[in-house]
Amino acid sequence: MTSTTFPPSPPEDASWSRYFGFNTDAKVIGIQYIVVAFFFFLIGGLLAMIIRGELITPAADLVDRTVYNGIYTMHGTIMLFLFIFPVLNGLNNLLIPTMIGAPDMAFPRLNAVAFWLVPIFGTLLIASFFVPGGPAYSGWWSYPPVSTQNPLGHFVNGQGLWLTAVALSGVSSIMGAVNFVTTILRMRAPGMGFFRMPVFCWTALAAQSLQLIGLPALTGGAIMLLMDLNFGTSFYQPEGGGDPVLYQHFFWFYSHPAVYVIILPVFGIFSELFPVYSRKPLFGYVYVCLASFIIVGLGLVVWVHHFFSSGVAQWMRNLFMFTTMLIAVPTGVKVFAWLGTIWRGKLRLTTPMLFCLGGLFNFVFAGITGIMLATVPVDIHVSNTYFVVGHFHYVIYGAAVMGIFAAIYHWFPKFIGRMPYEGLGKLHFLLTFVGANLNFLPMHPLGLMGMPRRVSSYDPEFAFWNVLASLGAFLLGVSIIPFLLNMVSAWVRGPKATHNPWNAIGLEWLLPSPPPEDNFGEHVPTVISRPYGYGTGEPLVDHQAEIERELTLQEAST
Amino acid sequence: MTATVDSNRPDSNTAHPKHNLTGFIIFLCSESVVFLTFFSGFAILKTSALNWLPAGVAGLEWRMPLINTVVLVSSSGTIWLAERCMAKGNLLGFRAFWLVTMALGAYFLYGQAVEWSGLQFGFTSGTFGGTFYLLTGFHGLHVATGVFLMGLMLVKSFIPQNYAGGEQGVQATSLFWHFVDVIWIILFVLIYVWQRT
Numbered sequence: 228m229t230s231t232t233f234p235p236s237p238p239e240d241a242s243w244s245r246y247f248g249f250n251t252d253a254k255v256i257g258i259q260y261i262v263v264a265f266f267f268f269l270i271g272g273l274l275a276m277i278i279r280g281e282l283i284t285p286a287a288d289l290v291d292r293t294v295y296n297g298i299y300t301m302h303g304t305i306m307l308f309l310f311i312f313p314v315l316n317g318l319n320n321l322l323i324p325t326m327i328g329a330p331d332m333a334f335p336r337l338n339a340v341a342f343w344l345v346p347i348f349g350t351l352l353i354a355s356f357f358v359p360g361g362p363a364y365s366g367w368w369s370y371p372p373v374s375t376q377n378p379l380g381h382f383v384n385g386q387g388l389w390l391t392a393v394a395l396s397g398v399s400s401i402m403g404a405v406n407f408v409t410t411i412l413r414m415r416a417p418g419m420g421f422f423r424m425p426v427f428c429w430t431a432l433a434a435q436s437l438q439l440i441g442l443p444a445l446t447g448g449a450i451m452l453l454m455d456l457n458f459g460t461s462f463y464q465p466e467g468g469g470d471p472v473l474y475q476h477f478f479w480f481y482s483h484p485a486v487y488v489i490i491l492p493v494f495g496i497f498s499e500l501f502p503v504y505s506r507k508p509l510f511g512y513v514y515v516c517l518a519s520f521i522i523v524g525l526g527l528v529v530w531v532h533h534f535f536s537s538g539v540a541q542w543m544r545n546l547f548m549f550t551t552m553l554i555a556v557p558t559g560v561k562v563f564a565w566l567g568t569i570w571r572g573k574l575r576l577t578t579p580m581l582f583c584l585g586g587l588f589n590f591v592f593a594g595i596t597g598i599m600l601a602t603v604p605v606d607i608h609v610s611n612t613y614f615v616v617g618h619f620h621y622v623i624y625g626a627a628v629m630g631i632f633a634a635i636y637h638w639f640p641k642f643i644g645r646m647p648y649e650g651l652g653k654l655h656f657l658l659t660f661v662g663a664n665l666n667f668l669p670m671h672p673l674g675l676m677g678m679p680r681r682v683s684s685y686d687p688e689f690a691f692w693n694v695l696a697s698l699g700a701f702l703l704g705v706s707i708i709p710f711l712l713n714m715v716s717a718w719v720r721g722p723k724a725t726h727n728p729w730n731a732i733g734l735e736w737l738l739p740s741p742p743p744e745d746n747f748g749e750h751v752p753t754v755i756s757r758p759y760g761y762g763t764g765e766p767l768v769d770h771q772a773e774i775e776r777e778l779t780l781q782e783a784s785t
Numbered sequence: 786m787t788a789t790v791d792s793n794r795p796d797s798n799t800a801h802p803k804h805n806l807t808g809f810i811i812f813l814c815s816e817s818v819v820f821l822t823f824f825s826g827f828a829i830l831k832t833s834a835l836n837w838l839p840a841g842v843a844g845l846e847w848r849m850p851l852i853n854t855v856v857l858v859s860s861s862g863t864i865w866l867a868e869r870c871m872a873k874g875n876l877l878g879f880r881a882f883w884l885v886t887m888a889l890g891a892y893f894l895y896g897q898a899v900e901w902s903g904l905q906f907g908f909t910s911g912t913f914g915g916t917f918y919l920l921t922g923f924h925g926l927h928v929a930t931g932v933f934l935m936g937l938m939l940v941k942s943f944i945p946q947n948y949a950g951g952e953q954g955v956q957a958t959s960l961f962w963h964f965v966d967v968i969w970i971i972l973f974v975l976i977y978v979w980q981r982t
Contacts, residue, residue: 333804401815409808439815447822451919460908460915462826468834468912473826480822 249343251335252744253320254642256342260317261635263342265711267309267349272704274302279666279700282693287684295683296364297385301352303367304389307485308396309349311627315492316341316403318634319431321642323407325735326425328416328752330745333409341402348395355388363389366681368478371463371471375455382457390453397446404438407431416734416747418754418768425733425758426515430495433519434488437526441481441488448477472537479530487526490590490622491519493630494561497583500637501565502759503731504580505572509759511564518557525554535603536610544603551601555594562591577729578652582633585660589625593618596671611681614674620667624703629659632710639717640724644741647721651713658706665699726778732760732767737774739781809957813964820968823920827975830912839910845917846900847977853896854973857928860889861966864959871955876942879955883939886962890932897925920972927965934958 245255246262277298281289290298320338324331332338355362362385365374369389377384411432415424452474454460461467463474494515502509509515531539531547565587574580596618599605609615632655639647669692678689685693727736734754738746752768760767768774831837838844864886870878901921906914938954941947948955 334808337808401812405808405811405815408811409804413804413807439811440818443815443818444822447819447826451826451915454908454915454919458908460919461912462830462915462919467909467915468830468836469915470830470833473829477822477826 249339251331251339253324253332253335253338254742254744256338257317257320257322258642259342260313260320260345263345263349264310264314264317267305267313269707270353271302271305271310272707274298274305275700276704278302279697281683282685283697285685285687285690285693290683292683293361293364296366296681297356297362299681300363300366300369300389301356304352304363304393305349306623307367308393309345309352311489311623311631312396312400313345314631315434315489316400318492318496318631318638319403319407319435321638322427322735323410323431324414325641325738325742325746326428326733327411327414327419328734328747328754329410329414330748332406333414334406337402338406341399341406344395344399344402348392348399351388351395352392355385355392358383358385358388361385368475368482369452370478371452371455371474374452375463377456384456387453387457390449390456394446394449394453397442397449400438400442404435404442407435408439416751416754416768422513422516423754423757424516425495426498426509426512426519427492427495429516430491430498430519433523434491437484437488437491437523440527441484444477445481448474448481451477472534472539475534475537476530479533480527483530483533484523484526486619486622487522489627491522493586493627494519496630496634496637497565497587498561499733500579500583500633501568501572502761503637503729504575504577504583505569506575506761507568507572508757508761508763509564510567510570511560512757512759514560515564518560521557522554525550525557529554532601532606535606548601548603552598555598558594562587562594577636578647578649578656579633579637579729581653581656582629582636582659585656586626586629586633589621589629589663593621593626596621609674611679612674613670613678613680616680617667617670617674620663620670625663625667629663632656632659635714637729638735639714640728641735641738641740641742643718643721644724645717645721646724646728647713647717651709655706655709655713658702658709662699662702662706666696666703667699669693669696669699725782727775733758734768737768737771737778739778803953805953806956806960809953809960813960817964817968820923820971823916823923824971824975827916827920830916834912836911837913839906839913842906842910842913844980845977847980849896849900850973850977853893853900854969856889856896857893857966857969860886860893861963863889864962868955868959871948871952876948879948880939880942883935883942887932887935887939890928890935890962894925894928894932897921897928917976920976924965924968924972927961927968931958931962931965934961 245252246259250256250259277290278295281287281295287295320332323329352362359381360379363369363374365386369386374386377386411424411428421429451460451462455463455469461469463469463471465471498509498515529547529551531543532551535544535547576584596614600609600615600618636647636652639645673689673692673696676689676692678685724740726738726740728740729736734747734752735742737752752770752774754768756765756767758767766772863882867879867882867886870876870882901918906917908914908918934954935958938952938958941952941954
């Protein structure tokens, strides 16, 4: 390899229209995923505002009760299947090929098909608001027998559309997972052995393996539910010899690992960002990598803790309590690795770093309530109360979504080529952090007091904490405004980004911002050391100094 | 960890000769979990049922399915022979054995249809009928897919020089066929051999 052909020149100003069509470039698909995900995020967020608006007073006075059931069902479904998963797949698309030095994904066309399924099943799901009987109303987990009721008797009903959308989402996710796993296994840069791979790729590999193992179980279970709903079988109907708890096993066999599918890449984001903004190598790199796969293994054998109260055998409760608690060990390894990384580091409190720190704080809190929930007696006491709602919103919003925001601010300059504004970013962080804690912390006392989830009216003694939670929710709603403003204005007229504005180490930072369509093309640098060599002076790749000089010259000339 | 990836890999930008098969194997592993879900559902529903068999049903006739099993297992042998012919460059032998495999697969589907039409219970006859048709139907769908894929590969074999450098489509189809075969053996044992409740 010669450095004269390197680095690749930045792309010509490509037209906007490529974002609206069937494009096979992973970087275009990544941005398509993220933008579409945030579109659905706004819809899901609007539903959350309606829920919290209803709950600000004890009486059911804002929406009809049946409408309320549909709204919380759709809020959960949209946020998981149409926001979190697509936005993470967007980050995977942007980051995996550039981080491992691949020109694109292994199967670019499959990748585009997987993306285009998202708006299709999203439309299908939103359309269920307009069918007779309204959307699905049985909660995002759709337990039978509630989910097998079809009172109006229409073949096209909200629940049926819900199941079809979830099945299509499964197809899209499996296509994505096959693609990501193949890409990571087979297309790494020369010299990049597994233990020279960035942690984000490790966690993506772990998360996508979980998709491949877990998701088919939900698909199988959902097919049987659809048969029960529309074709008269009785897999889950006790009157026909069926077993409703069987569905809960199928559902949670996937949907518990799904939580790790969400949080593992966020662990990856934390592991990427803390070293950059602390100017220190990642503490315990190998253990952080391996812990991801220990989480995969354990994450597959904890699912019963979601229905300790659903009539499961005592030995099962004990076993799954034990495995659930065990998962705190590899997770703890990661938390201490991050603490070890920022310990006595030279911290730079940029927007991405603030989001990471806030996310880590919320995650530790969620971890503590998670251990409480793993304990069978506590779990049975607070089962189906707001304690559970508070716990998982701390994980999903407090940790995962904040980590995703951190990633967006951190890699925005790389893939858009312009810098986001720090002031708006910090305002966004402040509103998010305060709003999330104000929204989700009061749910814990509410749950301990016994307020059940999924109700639109409640005893007036719960009013105080509910008002606080609703105020927090509205604050979260407001927090999106500086974010959107920042993204749009930075994209249109933000200051031009250099190839490495954060002074970070990684293959993606050795590309121009934004990278050309085939990334490094044929001139993939050879990786010669582990990632995160901050402060060690060790170069990551061969000819690093020349590459950096070329990139700087290139930027100076434009 | 020392660098293990060779630096003169085939041009990573255009051709990824081995990726298709890797991706397909990963997909098959994932697909097997769907069957695992149905199998475990079947076992749980069967062992916990009070009245497993619907009224008037004595059990399942196993002779016809046994013939079907022999047919499907031997088709795994013929597809292996076809692949060997292909590896030796004997395109004619490949087509012959490939066609025999397709015929055996089609016969299996025919046998399944005959069995279905002679049964006294339906899809909605309790969990017994539901799981029976779900398992055999879902498996049958895979057999039909396999036969379709084989037809596609057969047509492709008439494109001159198409299979000169080895063909991953043939390998993948063959792998899929063995997968369908193994699933059937488990299914046969679960549904037809394990009849006592």
